[in-house]
Amino acid sequence: MSSREKRRKRKREPSPESNPTPVSKPTPASTPQWSSPIPSLPYDLVLLCVARVSRLYYPTLSLVSKSFRSLVSSPELYKTRSLFGFTESCLYVCFTKDLWYTLCRKPDKTLKSGSSGYALARVPVPNSPSSVFRKVVAVGSNIYNIAMPTFLSVLPRVSILDCKSHSWIEAPSLPVELHSFSASVVDHKIYVAGFDHRLMKNSFEVFDTQTRVWDSFSSDKREERIKEKSVSIDGKFHVVTNEGVLAYDPKQGKWDMVVGGMCGLMCSDDYCVIGNVLYSVYEGVFKWYDTERRTWRDLQGLVGLPNITRRREFIRLGDYGGKMVVFWVHVIWTYYKKIWCAEISLERRPDTSEIWGKVEWFDQLRKININFQVEKVLSTTL
Incomplete structure (x- = not known):
């Protein structure tokens, strides 16, 4: 074989460099589950930064992008907030027509x-059940709604609003056919007292929010007619009756008439009850x-609070992390009205045994339809 033929043969033979081993592409399992809202930063770093931000800014963050919207409702975010002690009180406002705001x-x-x-800010909660002041309570990061049935022989339906993801979860229905009742929370348990019009007797039920199981909690045959008013004070379930107020002590399992x-x-x-005070x-x-x-007794102070005596049926009070929030309305046009809110810090003065209120701020928060009104104000921990 001539030298020229040898050179042509070497050109035809592929070299190791000309045919490299193909690099395997990453499998879907190796890619991260969450994409970072800020591509230049790792997801975990963005998660920690957002966890430090007050939840008051989350509605605005959710408008930045779909990635931020997913982040502010992700379970990982609230686990991080809880782990590092960033939890805070979050205020929710329920309007008629089943509308929720925060x-x-x-x-x-x-x-x-x-x-x-x-x-x-409007809370995007689809298919919200009908909510009534006396039948909506908050426990931890959830809001529990016991819907009053619209038909006879129907058990009151219980729904749980997960305030992390803003989605409704079904819970076991109230086991008694009650059409007149109220609910309050004692030690993370929901106590319900009402009157069974079918059997013409009182009914007392308790819902364990941990196990999500209903149980009867009173063996006493109380003859007082139960009304749709109840509160929780001093670790006792207080119920308004036609003869006064009854207080049930869960630890002792007995009722006492409140003088x-x-x-x-x-x-x-x-x-409302704030700091164990009604x-x-x-x-x-x-x-x-x-x-x-x-x-x-009169609440002292309140310097600078506007006169809100008009249309007092639309006044609602709420506990906001130990402070009082007050919602009221001013009708401005034929079809609209203004929703106003004030935040009031409370101080008990031991020398005079009086409670003083200091107005932190008040402002108009929103305009709504004339047919809407504030049903209840609730505070969750997130």
């Missing part, structure tokens, strides 16, 4: 002079119930 902060660049910076006029200012739905509003005057003196 208190949020506006971006600083959009604030006007004199604005508090707060607003109400005094506690039920005097619980006629409407403008009352507060109410009567003709624009804020009051609290002194369990030692067994009488209602």
Whole structure:
């Protein structure tokens, strides 16, 4: 073989460099499950940064992109917030027509002079059940709604609003056919007292939010007619009856009649319990119930709070991390009205045994249809 033929043969033979071993592509299992909302930063770092941000800003963050919207509702985010101690009280407002809103902060660049910076953001909760003031309670990060049945021989349906993902979860229905009842929370358990119109007797049920099991909690045959008013004070379940207020002690398993006029200012739905104290509003005057003196007393201070005596049936009070929030309305046009809110810090002064309120801020939060009103204000921990 000539030297020229040898050179042509070497050209035809492939070299190892010309035919490299193909590199295997990453399998889907090796790719990260979550993509970072900020591509230049790792997902875990973004997760930790967002966990440090107050949840008041989450409605605004959810508008940035789909990735941020998924992040602020992800279970990993709330596990991180809980692990590092970033949990906080979050305020939810239930309107008629089954609409839900949450208190949020506006971006600083959009604030006007004199604005508090707060607003109400619509919570995208599809297929919300009908909610009534006396039948909606909050436990931890969940809101429990016991819907009043619209037909006879139908058990009241129980739904749980997961405030992390803003989705409804079905729970076991109330085992008794009640059409007149109220609910309150004692030690993470929901106590329900009502009147069974079919059997013409009182009914007392308790729902364990951990096991999600219903059980009867009272063997006493109380003859007092139960009304749709109840609160939780001093670890006891207080129920308004036609003869006064009954208090059930879960630890001792017995009822006691509460002496005094506690039920005097619980006629409407403008009352709530904050820091183990019952507060109410009567003709624009804020009051609290002194369990030692067994009488209602005026809440002192409140300098700068606007006059809210008009349309007092639309006043709603709520516990917001130990502070009081007050919602009220002002009708402005034929079809709309303004929703106003005030946040009030509370201080008990031991020298005078009085409670003083300091107005932190008040502002108009939203305009709504004239037919809507605030049903209940609830605080969750997230």
